[in-house]
Amino acid sequence: MRTLFAALPLTLTLAACGGGGNLQTNQAEPAEATHAEEGVVALTPQQIATAGIELTHPTLGGSGGTIELPALLESDPQATRIVAATVPGRIVELRRNLGDRVRQDETLAVLESREAAGLQAEVQRAAAGAELAHKTLARDEALYAKGFRPLREVEISRAAAKQADVALRLAREQVAASGSRGGRYNRIVIAAPISGQVIARTAVLGQNFAADAAETELFRVARLDRLSVSLSLSPADAARVRVGTPVQVSAAGRTGQACIRFVSPVLDEKTRQVPVLAELDNRAGQWRAGEPVTASVSLPGNGDGTIRVPSTAVQTVEGRTVVFVRTGKGFRAVPVTLGRRDGAMVIVAFGLTGHETIAAANSFTLKSALGASEAGHED
Secondary structure: OOOOHHHOOOOOOOOOOOOOOOOOOOOOOOOOOOOOOOOEEEOOHHHHHHHOOOEEOOEEOOEEEEEEEEEEEEEOHHHEEEEEOOOOEEEEEEOOOOOOEEOOOOEEEEEEOHHHHHHHHHHHHHHHHHHHHHHHHHHHHHHHHOOOOOHHHHHHHHHHHHHHHHHHHHHHHHHHHOOOEEOOOOEEEEEOOOOEEEEEEOOOOOOEEOOOOOOOEEEEEEOOOEEEEEEEEOHHHHOOOOOOOEEEEEEOOEEEEEEEEEEOOOOOOOOOOEEEEEEEEOOOOOOOOOOEEEEEEEEEOOOOOOEEEEHHHEEEEOOEEEEEEEOOOEEEEEEOEEEEEEOOEEEEEEOOOOOOOEEOOOOHHHHHHHHHHHHHHHO
8 A cells, every 4th residue: 555654745844833742642653654544644743743734723712722833942142141261371260160050240260361461460550650640649739739839730740640540441441351350460360241050161271272263262151040932833823923922831741831022023034934932931940941842822812702723724625625633643634614714714614623633834735645645546
């Protein structure tokens, strides 16, 4: 018998929304899908993911249903900092290791550097010059008050004191511009730019950095109390979500609540999907950046009591309008009677109860597979 899955187009790419996360399926099914009865497409969860078929639930009553799809947890780029060696030198002290929690301005490492010595020496010279200029000004003002100094010389001393202050401030800013906090003599203290956790450390004790080194990253510090949930939606589904839409995140026996904070106005050039970001509270520390999760996006409804499905879920097979309903072994083409179109959704007047799991995006591949399989039976 010709296998059904072989009929799926070979050019299909993995879509951003697999959607088989928490469905009741038989994991022990054979790798090949077969056509057991009319209108049935037998597919394993792996085949569903490979075909990029997105699963969703119809909108029922006041609920807009949910979309289940894979997502990825990421650290917030605005809460991540790279700590680099900005001056040539050698690492002589390492105070923090991978995974350590740090406070802002806490010492991470100490560098020994000839350039650092020059910067510190300049600060010392400028400080000495400023101190001398202010002493001279104080003396000239005292003599002027007694009538022993002309006002012109006092004004010259005031100008010299201001110039000395500017030179000192410039010297200190040069040390600050190196991205480091000033140490003693030939030492530069590398401090944490933000409070957070060390999520990467490439620094090694005794490591040398040249002035023109291409890679000078020492640490990466991030605040992980909140993570970004990165996911992709079809344009039709993205049109139904808003900032603040709730998202349930689940993985490895854990669940958490997030909410959408960004829906991209531009499609991804490669996937033609809409990038969406949700924010997840991670103050308990149970989630990790880079972890794959399953996201269930709650879609809003209007409470009119009707059943709605995405227009992408509706297909025509042998002159009948059908929706592919998820079964334990794959999908079944269920004939439906449609009502009016409601934006990106279509009202189903008869055929569904509203509690099914259906194929939405890429459901046309099921239609193609069903037609190819039936053609093979005719042969």
